[in-house]
Amino acid sequence: MMCGVAGSGKTTFALKLAKEGFIRLSVDEDIWSTHGRFGVDYPEQDYESFKEQSEIKLRGELVKLIQAKRHVVIDFSFWQRQKRDEYKQLIERHGGDWALIHLKVHPDELRHRLQIRSGRFDANAAFPITEEILTRFLSGFETPEGEGELVIEA
Numbered sequence: 001m002m003c004g005v006a007g008s009g010k011t012t013f014a015l016k017l018a019k020e021g022f023i024r025l026s027v028d029e030d031i032w033s034t035h036g037r038f039g040v041d042y043p044e045q046d047y048e049s050f051k052e053q054s055e056i057k058l059r060g061e062l063v064k065l066i067q068a069k070r071h072v073v074i075d076f077s078f079w080q081r082q083k084r085d086e087y088k089q090l091i092e093r094h095g096g097d098w099a100l101i102h103l104k105v106h107p108d109e110l111r112h113r114l115q116i117r118s119g120r121f122d123a124n125a126a127f128p129i130t131e132e133i134l135t136r137f138l139s140g141f142e143t144p145e146g147e148g149e150l151v152i153e154a
Contacts, residue, residue, distance in 0.1 A: 003079070003100055003102045005105070008110065008154065010103055014026070017073040023073070027058065027075075067094055074087065081144070084147060102150065104152065105153070107138060109154075
């Protein structure tokens with residue numbers, strides 16, 4: 001389970017695991033392949049609904065993969081403890097073991113990375129993260145503490 005604010009390196013880390021044989025589940029990739037580009041192929045206001053639909057679909061895939069004894073990396077933000085706890089329970093209930101990887105990055109470095117990322121337009125950079133959005137993300141992020149997390153400072 002990847003955990004971190006936008007720009008912390010979750011997808012980069014998850015892609016490395018995918019090269020080692022993990023199946024990567026990503027809401028961003030699923031929305032991109034199912035609905036297209038944010039603000040181009042679908043209206044911006046549809047994003048939250050698409051995100052909810054995608055997560056339900058990927059939860060089902062996760063269960064099937066766990067039952068098939070496959071290694072999976074969940075490339076979500078997991079910025080709320082409640083959501084992390086739900087997924088830990090889901091994984092355990094279906095016979096899997098979880099690892100929570102918290103990528104911790106200083107806000108100035110996040111700004112730098114997000115500025116670079118805003119020049120891309122792909123599934124993992126579907127829309128620019130403005131200073132206002134980043135501030136909202138940082139203030140709403142529930143930092144994992146005492147949850148069995150592995151913290152990687154990047």
